[in-house]
Amino acid sequence: MAPWPDGVGRRVLAEVDSTNAEAARLAPDLSGPTWVLGLRQTAGRGRRGRAWQSAEGNFAATLVMRVPDGPAFAAQRSFVAALALQDALAEATRRPEAIRLKWPNDVLLNGAKVAGILLESSGQGGTPGPLCVGIGVNLAQEPDAGTLEPDALAPTSVLSATGIRITPEEFLDLLAPAFATWETRLTTYGFDPLRRAFLDHAAKLGEVITARTAKDSLTGTFTDIDADGALVLTGAKGRVVLPAADIFF
Template identity: 40%
Template sequence: MSQPVLRPSVVPIPRGGGATWRLEVHDRLGSTSDLCKARLEAGAGADGIAILALEQTAGRGSRGRAWSDPGGNLALSVMLVGQGAAVPVGLWPFIAGLALHDAVAGYVPAGHVLELKWPNDLLLDGGKMAGILIETGIGAGVSWQVIGIGANLRGKPDIAGRTLACLADCGVDAPAAPAVARKLLHHLGLWLSCYETHGFAAIRTAWLDRGHAIGTPIRVRAGNQQFTGTFAGLGDDGILLLRTPGGVRRVVTGEVLLAPATPE
């Protein structure tokens, strides 16, 4: 006998300007971003729909890595279509990062450090607790963007060579994913409004206030290259500025490690 298909619950969340986010809460999915992309490529996606999976079995992170979820964590993707996708894709890590930081910050007790890491990570006490993956495309002749966000709330995977963290490490009763998703979408609306009113300069200032400090030692891996320096801020376009012995270098892409460089 076949199992009944469980329909997701739907939660409307004010977005600003009279618009709303439409949060769909699914019990189990392979990948929230893959579901968004499948709908969008079929022309069935709509701007402002957010997909949350209480259990995600095939999540993806940056650089083709798997995003492993031991359960109880945040797996959320947001569809932006047409006019909603007007924000340049390179600025989304900063807007979404601010929303993610502010949604999580209220759960972190005093004595613990929550900070953004360029370009798309959120660190808790130096360990990665969340990441953002931006994907773009065109479906039915309309451009779209999918903002995928994964955050370790109640547990973290054990991955050799990587330092990971979760909210439960702070000794708190970590919140349920739907509560964090609602907060995140609320803050996403606020930061989008900020961007629309004040431009990227305001986003850049807010990100620097929540990000790794100026002067932080950094090692960058970009393809076969590796170089080191200290964090010198963000360019007007969000590019990482790295102070090196040869001067300030603009870093467009690469894997950033916030630690003094050590010989390979």
Template identity: 50%
Template sequence: MGNFYGTLSLPCNDPETASLRSFVAVLAVDDALRAVMGDGPKLALKWPNDVLLNGGKVAGILLESLVVKGQMWGVAVGIGVNLIAAPDMTQVEDGAVYPVSVKVESGVDVTPDGFLKHLAPAFAQWDRQLTTYGFAPIRTAWLARAARLGETITARLPNENVTGRFDTVDENGYLVLNTAKGPRNIAAADVFF
């Protein structure tokens, strides 16, 4: 038994559509965790691609464009879930959410294969929603599970930190912060609470 690590390659030639797959993946991971652990432990989604369990990071999603001869043909969706063990705090960036594991937080033992049996159908369902109805139902479901919605958070960009109230996620999946200078839509950043 160990932690879950998996990568799914999907055809996609549009970077904006590809980026929305992180929301699909994180909803699927959340559903799979709920199926494995039941209703006891508290789960929440951290923008754009982390799952929190009892306040700590239990899972993360990483997207990578698949490009051949300068043309994007797909996206690789990488998923990591701390089923049994979590990284030590010394391996985590200062200010980041502390890592946790399913076993320690819930007492549930699940194998990577056992977790995949819940994850695969959940991903297929959310991905069908995205391809059939667009981002709107994904966005609604994600916001219903969002961590720190309505609270002040900080988005760390390459050249600045932006602090504001987390108001929503827009129709492109961008984080919307209400800052002292007004609303700010952020396409990509590291978020700190």
């Protein structure tokens, strides 16, 4: 296990409404990047305001950090988080071949959703505010599939998929160093190494998928992720670049 990263804080809370909300509240008084881990989360949320169910024993944490380069660069931390989750889950389960990354913000274990990522930020007058990188992992339990949207990917948990028990605190000890490693690669070498690493582990690369935006639904072959992190589909309309979408298999 890698050591805890230098200069990164750690707060473990017995209960919290949302780790992203708590991280945002703490941000003005923090001197550096800090992980906020909630052992019980009562009002977790996912992308586009969806509820995120966080059962007892699951992982709910947020890294709050300053990203001075603007929204486009802040969004690249979704890739940092995904690759860190890949590494942490591989170390926890010893099954790296079972883990895949689903663009833009989910992680799969044996083809089912085990983790999700939510980035939130606020700022004023064009000045970027603190970035909250929220991460939820089904360590002990997966949500009831009947409570999910009809076309949602089937959920799983580390315990049910592998029989391995790991506590939220133990998982944070794996995730924080992995995140720090990928963050250093991003700030040192730029986005391309992360893009290539993500593609190495991307779910359904080279296969036909459906991408839904707020206005449209497109089906095509997942061919690439571009230099800005956008999804590239090739289909009846030719090459289509999608900066944001939900994708379905």
